[in-house]
Amino acid sequence: QVQLRESGPGLVKTSETLSLTCNVSGGSLSSHYWSWIRQSPGGGLEWLGYIYYSGSTNYNPSFESRLTISLDTSKNQFSLKLSSVTAADTALYYCARGFSRLDYGMDVWGQGTTVTVSS
């Protein structure tokens, strides 16, 4: 049973870089798409981007200029870096796996980690 767990600082200062890691247990990164999604305090879900196990990425244009998603296969984890954060980046951040080795929905989610951006 694959499980995902997000980790990282819960508080980030305005204009700095938000860094989160998603640890994958019970399975490998191979042959799957791995995404980051966030949920604003108001409740809406927003897809940030994915990384494929090969290392290819696809980012939401709304974040492309300040977003980097990377893989560390040796640690079976993938990471998100979002630079120049503002209060608007305050959210619950989830990592998730693409369903059925495709990016056709997300069938495994982490429990989420709350990030607050404040000066």
Add this chain to the structure above:
Amino acid sequence: AIRMTQSPSSFSASIGDRVTITCRASQGISSYLAWYQQKPGKSPKLLVTAASTLQSGVPSRFSGSGSGTDFSLTISCLQSDDFATYYCQQYYDYPRTFGQGTRVEI
């Protein structure tokens, strides 16, 4: 980006009710649609893919339908465990986008 619009945003229902949530895409997405259920304090749970294919373990009282721009999720006989927020998501194009959610309340 493809805009997904759900209706209603929230509504009240009773145990045993038949409820239908609708989702409309701003352009045709064929059947590239997923539905999720989210309970308070929990991560979203994938219920349906390809607009109408139930995930393993999802009760048969749930059903999805639609193609093109108009979709629906129906719960045939609402149970206490079904009170939650439901989201649709298109995977026809990037960026992936979600509806704003429909909260089903008692």
